[in-house]
Amino acid sequence: MSSRGDDTRARILRESAELFARQGYYGTGLSELLSAVGLHKGGFYHHISSKEDLLLEIMLNPIDRVLESSRAIVEAGTTPTGTLQSLGTDLGHAMAENLSAWTIFLREYSSLGPAGRERVLALRRAYLDRWRDVLEKGIASGEFRPVDLAFVESIFGLFIYTFVWNREGADARSMTKSIMDVLMHGVSAVPLPPTAPQGG
Amino acid sequence: MSSRGDDTRARILRESAELFARQGYYGTGLSELLSAVGLHKGGFYHHISSKEDLLLEIMLNPIDRVLESSRAIVEAGTTPTGTLQSLGTDLGHAMAENLSAWTIFLREYSSLGPAGRERVLALRRAYLDRWRDVLEKGIASGEFRPVDLAFVESIFGLFIYTFVWNREGADARSMTKSIMDVLMHGVSAVPLPPTAPQGG
């Protein structure tokens, strides 16, 4: 139970995520991974079972975390408006903290095998169901307009691309705020209090 | 100037786009491309200079087309509200018509070399500038709230993921409508007329 091994493994996860995000999964060869981590094949495969398992672990991590935190948010049980606001804020901050993994999550679904795809898909669906539930409750209560929920499928894309392409722009908190501002006004049935214009 | 050559080339573009969208660029080997197109290497490389050039052409095509059509929309010069609505509708329909190419456009940016990246980036920026211009005009005229325009960076993602994950769901027209419904309400400064609820 030495901690050295766990450190190395964590380093492999971290460096691999960065490389996969920059160059893609298939675009990153094993040799590149090895030199980034500072290991040779023997050491590498002592910690990881296969390159694809490595990818899967990187992809499951972020969605698993927000799924967990969303449980607490929903259980807190405020109004649909408050819950939706919290879900969005949480997602935005989670992505900002782990941009590489989330980029991979969005881009590399097709690089997984059937088993991996199913596991990712299940978590994805479970998480988006939280959003759908809240929206439906809000529609039922009259807080939200009767919007078509098809757009929920692109919640991940809505956040991640704002972050990725504004990487050297404003901070994550203000970007999250700006997205949620448009989103909340987009679904709300009643006029919301005016928000401060940009430029902070 | 025989048309046979152009047909073959078009077939290569079409089949490659489908494979790249399903399996990724690096995930699709040359041998797979060849058997899908029904050619051997000699024939293939007679029409295409390299696999990466093929990818670049697939990616430039869709963004080039919406950039062109957006020019006409902006020149038509209605109100910002009308222009924004037209831009969104046009983009949604363009994506529905060429889902594979647009999927690649969003996923495979990192698979390009520096030169290809710059060309794609330039078109991307030019197109999104159209959106930003319209939004700024609408804010100036008071039609739109003073929203932070950071979210514009994820317009592509907002549409494409809705399409991709609803592939076997509703038709493209209603999905485009649902996205634009949320978006227009999200930026509008005045209450919009109620839209019909889903279920069509």
Add this chain to the structure above:
DNA sequence: TTCCTTTCAGACCGATCGGTCTGTTAGACA
């Protein structure tokens, strides 16, 4: 017919792919 160009087949290339296997080293434990 002769010639020329377009369109393709398929052998061949070096490089690299992900992964395995045998050894070696260093530290913990008895």
Add this chain to the structure above:
DNA sequence: TGTCTAACAGACCGATCGGTCTGAAAGGAA
């Protein structure tokens, strides 16, 4: 001290990668 195991190095593997090259059909122009 001897023993055991986790943590690595690095040679080695077959398969596949993208790409080149020679040559052959096929069809139109002269």
